[in-house]
Amino acid sequence: MKRKKTRKNAPSIHSAIALHRQGDLDAAERCYHALLAANPNDPDALHFLGVLLHARGDDEAALASIDRSLALVPGYVDARINRGVIFEATGRPGDAERDYRKALELDPGHPTATGKLCRLLRAGDEAEAALEVYQAALAARPNDPGMLLDSGWLLWELGQNERALDTLQRALEFRDGFDATYQRIGALLSAAGRHEAALALFRKWYEAEPDNPVAKHKFLALEGSETPDRPAEDYIVEVFDRFAANFEDKLERLRYQAPALVRDALLRNGRPDHRLGRVCDLGCGTGLCGEVLHELVDALDGVDLSPKMLAVAERRGRYARLVADDLVRFLQQVETPYDTLVSADTLLYFGDIRPVLQAALGATAGGGLFVFTLEKLEGDEDGPYRLLSSGRYAHAREHVEELLAATGWTLVEMAEDMLRVEMRQPVEGLIVTARKP
Numbered sequence: 001m002k003r004k005k006t007r008k009n010a011p012s013i014h015s016a017i018a019l020h021r022q023g024d025l026d027a028a029e030r031c032y033h034a035l036l037a038a039n040p041n042d043p044d045a046l047h048f049l050g051v052l053l054h055a056r057g058d059d060e061a062a063l064a065s066i067d068r069s070l071a072l073v074p075g076y077v078d079a080r081i082n083r084g085v086i087f088e089a090t091g092r093p094g095d096a097e098r099d100y101r102k103a104l105e106l107d108p109g110h111p112t113a114t115g116k117l118c119r120l121l122r123a124g125d126e127a128e129a130a131l132e133v134y135q136a137a138l139a140a141r142p143n144d145p146g147m148l149l150d151s152g153w154l155l156w157e158l159g160q161n162e163r164a165l166d167t168l169q170r171a172l173e174f175r176d177g178f179d180a181t182y183q184r185i186g187a188l189l190s191a192a193g194r195h196e197a198a199l200a201l202f203r204k205w206y207e208a209e210p211d212n213p214v215a216k217h218k219f220l221a222l223e224g225s226e227t228p229d230r231p232a233e234d235y236i237v238e239v240f241d242r243f244a245a246n247f248e249d250k251l252e253r254l255r256y257q258a259p260a261l262v263r264d265a266l267l268r269n270g271r272p273d274h275r276l277g278r279v280c281d282l283g284c285g286t287g288l289c290g291e292v293l294h295e296l297v298d299a300l301d302g303v304d305l306s307p308k309m310l311a312v313a314e315r316r317g318r319y320a321r322l323v324a325d326d327l328v329r330f331l332q333q334v335e336t337p338y339d340t341l342v343s344a345d346t347l348l349y350f351g352d353i354r355p356v357l358q359a360a361l362g363a364t365a366g367g368g369l370f371v372f373t374l375e376k377l378e379g380d381e382d383g384p385y386r387l388l389s390s391g392r393y394a395h396a397r398e399h400v401e402e403l404l405a406a407t408g409w410t411l412v413e414m415a416e417d418m419l420r421v422e423m424r425q426p427v428e429g430l431i432v433t434a435r436k437p
């Protein structure tokens with residue numbers, strides 16, 4: 001005989017949490033109340049009801065519910081962490097800190113409690129204290145990749161570079177897959193002179209993903225057996241599409257000044273009235289040259305390979321026309337020559353700039369100027385250009401002079417200045433002004 005089911009529709013805490021996670025707050029709340037009607041001292045229902053009430057903005061009721069849960073089970077780690085979150089949200093950082101620390105006492109190295117406590121401490125300018133928390137957490141969970149990464153970045157920020165790199169490198173040992181973090185750590189390792197470690201990292205990535213343009217270009221840049229004339233177009237698109245959203249914040253931190261250097265060169269070497277006529281910005285990116293030049297131009301066009309960078313430039317409203325294309329291909333198809341061409345921090349993504357200079361000459365009106373920046377290859381190094389571990393190229397001054405002459409340009413000025421700061425070092429550049437005869 002079948003036994004009669006008496007609690008057929010009684011919710012379980014799991015189904016309630018599932019509804020909660022799906023965002024069905026009404027249904028989840030009904031389930032928590034049903035559970036509490038059956039057992040008013042259900043610590044889970046009290047805890048999750050508190051989390052839900054917080055999401056609804058009723059923090060007083062939320063805290064009351066989680067307080068009851070914790071009174072029943074003082075060692076309930078997740079409830080403590082979530083109460084800390086509500087304390088933080090309601091402007092009580094001291095109470096939040098106490099709950100996160102208590103959670104860590106109960107479960108040393110708990111990743112969520114560690115992350116939240118460290119973020120709280122850092123927001124309060126207590127980076128050293130955050131570092132201590134990471135260290136204690138890593139003593140308990142030495143192989144947690146997230147905590148290794150977070151503490152590595154913090155060490156880097158605090159200027160403890162050697163320890164930072166050791167920690168970051170270790171983080172990658174325990175991490176699956178390859179992404180921008182991987183690339184960033186590889187770049188730091190090579191900038192810090194840990195060539196072998198950086199090479200091993202990019203080799204591993206390249207072997208795992210031979211079609212990935214970033215892995216390939218970075219591996220070749222470090223390995224050095226083969227220097228491509230320029231990176232694949234999809235490398236540029238991949239790198240800059242990813243950058244686009246926070247490109248300018250990043251540049252501000254790097255004291256980026258290439259567009260201003262280009263403008264100054266134009267003012268020094270252009271017409272006395274400083275008018276630039278019809279201008280094209282080659283590798284316009286998010287349009288920073290447009291910002292510094294718009295008052296001097298009659299019309300400004302821009303070309304760039306990265307659609308996402310172009311989308312930012314479009315929003316600026318300084319460009320008459322924006323084209324998604326390779327700049328050499330674009331220049332080769334120009335029908336009405338421009339009066340002025342500019343290119344800030346873009347030709348350093350070319351090793352061989354001869355095709356650019358040739359195409360640019362054809363796209364410029366007689367007497368017109370071409371101003372561009374390059375990274376400078378230090379004098380004692382051999383060869384016309386070198387692919388740097390950053391994935392960009394540096395060019396020798398003499399080589400640029402020769403190429404300008406060979407392609408029909410007249411060199412007006414080759415100034416030197418700092419383009420930006422990278423890895424805390426100034427990046428020295430060439431600011432080239434050439435005139436079409």
Ligand SMILES: C[S@@+](CC[C@H](N)C(=O)[O-])C[C@H]1O[C@@H](n2cnc3c(N)ncnc32)[C@H](O)[C@@H]1O
Nearest residue numbers: 240283284285288304305306326327344346349
């Ligand atoms: C470092 S950003 C500089 C952007 C802008 N000129 C500035 O100063 O802010 C370099 C830009 O050049 C673009 N770029 C690189 N190689 C290119 C190519 N072959 N054709 C068109 N754009 C290119 C990239 O997509 C990126 O937006």
